Amino acid sequence: AQSVTQLDSQVPVFEEAPVELRCNYSSSVSVYLFWYVQYPNQGLQLLLKYLSGSTLVKGINGFEAEFNKSQTSFHLRKPSVHISDTAEYFCAVSDPAAGNKLTFGGGTRVLVKP
């Protein structure tokens, strides 16, 4: 069975500072990897995805993530955050053979302070 661990439940960060959100997964098969963001009272919005190819993936809103197969990690980074990046971020994996079922991590709440 797959599992996803987001190592930080909360990350406070000052505006214009960089942020890194850590995600590790366990799976016995090759997986697809995703990062989603959830703003208050809203659903989830896709930030980026890794299916194959280049291990550095660029997403929306200036976010990027790096897939590391040997460390089974998919950390999310942004070089300079804005107040509007305050939200909860979820890492997720899916097994290509299991349709669209996503297994999510517990989420990381990012609080950007002025």
Add this chain to the structure above:
Amino acid sequence: KAGVTQTPRYLIKTRGQQVTLSCSPISGHRSVSWYQQTPGQGLQFLFEYFSETQRNKGNFPGRFSGRQFSNSRSEMNVSTLELGDSALYLCASSLAGGLGSPLHFGNGTRLTVT
């Protein structure tokens, strides 16, 4: 293009009652998935429908059921409601089944069971 629409946005029910939630996917999307989001358990997969067939099911009791219609709209039903069913229920649609197709989430239905 309209996004995923979930109705109603908020629902209050009493223990023992049943409830039906509705989801209209993005036009052209044939896969619809349902997730339950709670503070304690996080995001958990309920089931996925593709072309009116349930393709995948999570670890929820049989009180949770769903269906998909020929126009890809989906409904989710929870019978004999329990207090622990209070949650945000998220519907997501995707263009195709699997192969890393990103999920597009609706804003959810917040169910409160009293």
